[in-house]
Amino acid sequence: MERRMNRPVGCLAPEFGIQPGVSVDRPGILTCFVRTVLARTGYAALLLVGVVLPSYLESRGQEYPYFVTYSQEMEEPGNLDIEMFNVVGNPQGGNSFIGSDIEFEYGLKGWWTTEFYLDGQATQNQSTIFTGFRWENRFRPLPREHWINPVFYAEFEDTSADKTIREVVGHDGRYDFLVPNGLAHMDKERELELKLILGSNLRGWNISENFIAEKNLAGDPWEFGYAFGVSRPLQLAARAHECVFCPEKFQAGIEMYGGLGDTDGFGLHLTSQYLGPTVNWTTPNGMTVALSPQFGLNGYSIPVLYRFSVSYEFQQFFSHFHRSGQ
């Protein structure tokens, strides 16, 4: 006989603590995620996002609509970009999840951009957890524009149970997402990631290619991956008058990425691959919203990933403080 508990179970309930045969009412995944984030960050985050940041908002745009692929563009010196990335997936045989990260990207120099990420995820019927942080730096060695512009990328990450899928390397696949959070969270991954980013701008098109090498510092072999993106604004010339939905406010493109095996077996065998259209829209107040459904190309991939992001850029961020001090 099925026993049923009618009270909702908290988001942080351990996934192994429920008796067999007991059915429980659990909150939806988004509700669960939002509730936990609010509980953990408190009203300070609300104040920051809702009151302080909009007062600094500056109109801006022209971000490329990529989620995984890096372009050759660097952050303008002194600008701070804050972006919230999200990915929703439902791996076959597993639970739906939403992986999120918040990114702080700052232009230190015209040739040097640094970024810091905080990652988290919520898995249906499991838990909502903070999964770690990442710190990355990008260096552009050539000061001028060329047909192909290289950028060197180095990242250190300390994560566990990460589901943000900001890159796919080695033999990453849908089976990684079947491990319960309780177990996956115990497996700390401290990794060094290197990328060679190549980007070109040609007649309004941006073409970007990334070659990825990642190594778990615990001693695993180097893993490899790639990402490729191509995009273009729907209209290149700007209109004379302000508009909300005019074509130059939209950028559309295609993104493809996947693993390339590791040093023990380089190639596409047992790797996951994704391809999908992507689009972004810059609102008149400078916020950029991006959406992309990305489809797994083989049985090793999650069938569909739904990605969305919101970003603000604060131009000359620290100059605000200088001015207020005068």
Place this chain on the structure above:
Amino acid sequence: MTSRPALFFIAALLIISSSLAGFATSNGAWLTNVPQRERERANPYRDQPDAVAAGRRIYLDHCAHCHGNDADGTKKRPSLKSARVQQEVTDGDLHWLLVNGNRGQGMPSWVKLGDPQIWQVICYVKSLH
């Protein structure tokens, strides 16, 4: 034992940063780097009132924070109403600067705007004389 690779990574990062700092040397004479062919490029939007209006919008979005809302310059960034910008520098020169930037001096590349918007903002800047 993970602390040693982490320290190695940080040290490598600092070395790379230092070596790349050479690229950030100042280049106040950017005009001398502009190829003749680029200097002579004609602005396809020249004398179009709509291009000036569109260029003003682009300028306010991307340039005003450094160069000022009225392009008079700020503490560290130059005025765009100077005689050099308005008379000495050609549209082609400005196009080359906006495409390539002058990263050592803090001027980023705006190639991501695309040629039409770059020409439009040049129309606006040149209309300020």
